[in-house]
Amino acid sequence: MPIFKLDEFFLNILPKKRLIGIDPGKKTIGVAVSNTDLTVASPITTIKRKKISSDINELILIANHYDIAGLVMGWPLNMDGSIGPRCDSVRDFTRSILVVNDFPIFFQDERMSTMAVERPMINEDMTRKKRSSRTDQLAACWILQTALDGLQKKM
Numbered sequence: 506m507p508i509f510k511l512d513e514f515f516l517n518i519l520p521k522k523r524l525i526g527i528d529p530g531k532k533t534i535g536v537a538v539s540n541t542d543l544t545v546a547s548p549i550t551t552i553k554r555k556k557i558s559s560d561i562n563e564l565i566l567i568a569n570h571y572d573i574a575g576l577v578m579g580w581p582l583n584m585d586g587s588i589g590p591r592c593d594s595v596r597d598f599t600r601s602i603l604v605v606n607d608f609p610i611f612f613q614d615e616r617m618s619t620m621a622v623e624r625p626m627i628n629e630d631m632t633r634k635k636r637s638s639r640t641d642q643l644a645a646c647w648i649l650q651t652a653l654d655g656l657q658k659k660m
Contacts (some may be wrong), residue, residue: 526649535641
């Protein structure tokens with residue numbers, strides 16, 4: 506299973522291509538993509554969860570469209586840093602992806618990602634409905650950008 510530490514992940518995605526950030530939730534999957542310089546993440550979509558096979562097929566279509574080199578998967582650790590049932594769910598989802606496509610994968614700590622992206626939207630008086638439609642893809646963007654910033658420090 507190609508799951509790597511950050512420096513190994515970087516070596517396995519060369520030559521530089523885009524990365525996809527994924528915020529896997531119970532009802533939706535937020536998706537973000539990096540630029541080819543691996544410096545900036547941008548939100549692209551939110552996938553409404555259906556069956557695992559259709560969710561993965563949609564992710565594979567996005568990955569092929571953007572010619573991605575690897576995945577940065579949100580890793581939902583508990584606030585104390587321990588692994589909980591949500592991590593088990595993400596691990597199972599990741600294994601299902603790897604059955605279809607053997608992407609290099611990096612798990613990025615996603616604690617506080619939703620709060621980090623919701624707070625500015627609340628400060629801008631964005632309605633709850635508008636926030637809910639953007640939160641997951643912005644959280645994926647936050648997850649991916651955090652990993653990209655870590656990669657830049659390694660370069």
